[in-house]
Amino acid sequence: MRATILPCALAALLLAVPGGALAQDMLIEGGPIYTGVPGAPVAEMVIVEDGRITYVGPRRGQGPIVPLGWQVIDLKGAALFPGFTDGHAHLDGIGAREMTLNLEGSASVAEAMARLEAWAVAHPEGPIIGRGWIETHWPEGRFLTAADLDAAAPGRFVMLSRADGHAAVVSTPVLALSGIDAETVAPAGGEILKGPDGQPTGLLVDAAMGLLRAPEGYSDSPAAPREVYRAGFAVYARYGWTGIHFMSAPWGDVPLLEAMAEAGEAPIRVYNSVTPDGAAALFASGPRSVADGRVVTRAVKMYADGALGSRGAALFAPYSDRPDTTGLMQMTREEAVPVYEAALRSGIQVATHAIGDRGNASVAEWYAEALEAVPASERPNGEDVRWRIEHAQILRPEDYRWFVDLPIIASMQPSHAIGDLHFAPARLGDARLDGAYAWHSLVDLGVIVVGGSDAPVERGDPAIEFYAAVARRDLSGFQGPDWRPDEAVDRMTALHMFTLWPAYASFREEELGTIEVGKRADFTAFDIDLMTAPEAELPNAKAVLTIVDGEVVYRAEEATSRP
Template identity: 35%
Template sequence: MQLIKLIKPILLASLCAVTSVAIAQTKVIYNANGYSPLYKGKMRHGEVNTFTALVIKDGKVVKTGPDNLKNSFPGATLIDAKGKTLLPGLIDAHGHVIGLGNNLSQLDVRGAKSVDEVTAKLKEFAKDKKGWIIGRGWNQELWSNSRFPTAADLDKVVNDRPVILSRVDGHAIWVNSKALELANINADTPAPAGGEIIKDEFGKPTGIFIDKAETLITQHMPATSAQSVSNALDAAGKHLLSLGITSTHDAGIDKTTWQVYKQRAELGTLPLRIVAMLSAASPDLNMMLKAGRYQDSQDFLSIRSVKIYADGALGSRGAALIEEYADRANHFGLMLETQQKLEQLFTLTFKSGFSANTHAIGDRANKIVLDAYQNVFKQTGGILLRNRMEHAQIVSPEDIPRFKTLKIIPSMQPVHATSDMHMAEQRLTNKQLQGAYAWQTFLNQGSTIAAGSDYPVELANPFDGLYSAITRMDHNQLPENGWRASEVLSREDALRAFTLGGAYAAHQEFKVGSLEQGKWADFILVDQDYFKVPIEQLYKTQVLQTWIAGKLRYQKDSAKPE
């Protein structure tokens, strides 16, 4: 009896607490300049909804509408958006989370205009560093001679420790002589299939390793710890949230990252939503596939796809082409896997219930991958898994319709076009460029584009990508009217590609990607009107707040909370 007397007030108090929590969990964002694409079962030419109030309960959207909506929720927490533009949280459909986090603490030589500028930064960076010196970002196309550098260039400033600097696209590394020595690399070292060791006129390795040849060096680097992965995750998450990215697709994770992500998801400490792809290059792929797909209850982590690598990158002349490179005779790029191997990987992936997301940049790689998909679909099935082509940069015009026929999603990064346009004109002929970065062509045939940045290859700022998609110009508004301007996107279609496009590619179009009833309330407040700001100002958009599931996750210093 005494126990019952004690339980009743506890139950009453609990019920009161639940009621008050429920009321507190209802929020109304009002006085907003709100825009959101609408799904409505369509991924193309959908209308954009406008509103000034957003009602949120238990982290999800209740409804959007005019400001007087707040009168219907008298117990809700009211938040004044002060007239700022409100957009759905942006989704980056192709990035490298841990790579970005690591880059924030490693040597960054992005944008360096010469070898001397790189080595000057290396010299300064190396002063207080021990062991391997790791960096990224060099791009020989920005240098006056556009030639690959050498180990000797690095030796001038660091010769007592190994140095490894990844090219901006991650498809080549530049190392010093100490790294060559530790890896026992010499003139007789053969390049693995799918890789190239750049050698001088005497047959000696110069210090440049392309695609699969990178492993000749990287296998000797210290193993990555779970703690370092977790630290990189936090650093990357903080950066991405500040850019308005509420969800990111991580294009290729290893076992350690897979374990960290799952542990952090179970603890509820992931900084943003992550759609992770298992790396087909991982020796632990079979084990991870056998563990099955993963989805946490709050949709912060989804693992249901495999990242497969078909060819290299255009900048390092590793993209596999049907015809030779215009600036390197008798060179056709590198296929990292044979068609037979691709078909084996697809079969394994589909039978495990996972989608296959395949990196393919050159027209030959895209053609071979499409052939491989087609063959496996006939034999094994898997066509409805929303398989993807990551990048799909240079595609033969006759192969573009096959994406629609085979239900392959082109996962494309608009900023690649504006970063690559000058280099692409040198590497490729006009004929080869007919199907290059063909966003509008893909959309017109009914394909869904999932847009991203490929950070840290490119900067992660999605407003750079939106600007590139809409203009196909650099930040100086060149070339006038845009490069191969027939492929530009409208502001509506660009926003859709960076929201619902990524959501659809992740099987999440009913959960995120737009601010519609029942979806997670992931949204951002920005300092200018995306649809009305002069186009030349669009990339300068600043994110003031980033919200995930109705909770404030990022606040710009100048925009203090109410």
């Protein structure tokens, strides 16, 4: 693909537009415009008509005469990019984070419990639900316990999910209501942590969370689902995202999201990968799309293992800092392969969560088995299935071949690497870091690497994700010894990870992902030029303009540029 430059035809194009042009017709100028097309020059002007790009190129003379009714957007030095898409996030969790106890950034057990205590005072009735704590950098050096929660919120029903969503700590009333005691055996794929006295500490990992019971009348939604999604949409439009690949989208919420899109309440694009309970129904219906592609549902999300931080990621060898475990597989070959085969026959994409090296290798082998069992002639998509592994976080280098040969899209989250660098070496040991967060190695092999955030596990800020991809350092600039700096990527690659490659992974690269004539007018503008600014400044970039289908869905109150 290449940028289309039409300087000679520009005047004629503008004069031909009737005076009654749609409100979404616009001209954008006043800052660098990065098309995302390799080798293309930085453009100076973009013209949009009826939601599509009709011109991208240099500014002519003093500027064209703009037809009546058009919007003229002056970037004021801000940098414009193809619309950024979060290739892996949880829209419901993003909205819920705005409405529940948020423990993100807690610096210690003491601080987390101070927040809980304050929340309990401000919300004296009902259960307390929260998320976002992570113990790996706490001075106490331990997980939260039921005793911590009981002291901060005596007698209350409290459930606080770890940041990765693969573990939760609950209060004693929850343990009692759920019937979890010293004799309780964790289900396959789960773990109940117990103290020296054999009693549960209150922390449950992965499948063990399924044992939890709630009081009568309790709902884990902090508000009506529509309000939760509205909150998520508002946050993401403000961050500059024009689209989200909604992983583990509840099958029951798909009609609501579609209705919101039809009603004009979905300001950004949603690509749904639904929970396994919706797989059979989606296979029967086939891909779904509403509101001119604003909400598309054509994938199912499966889980192979847990997370690294809670030691649920499935490894071939034991954890270096806990030799008694190799992690937790969440499904077996016998469970996975029939679902994969059914997906192939129905034209539905598969996205499978796999973090540990054993989890990734298992999924790749199961993919290969299903692809061999269902020939291309029996698949609506033929050879073009575009299956994904979500996270692909810890790989054995010899397993890179699966991503090339099958092929498999690697859907990865750069911010995980700059958070995990503080504990992953202890979990894995040095040797296994060779295949950890290996963006550059996979890209060099021609693998499509989709960038995402996994919000609300991470903040969900595109500037932080872009920085993480190119710097491979935490937000203080720390990288640590032997954190494989060569796995960082260049800025054009990082741009593709959040624009063109998510478009490809959702089968929409012909209309999204770059700024080219004929494509949909999805743009993100930042007050910092991500392609030229010093590396350390990148996380501070703020979106000043978010445009979807030629409609401004977010504009900063004061869109000023930085030198």
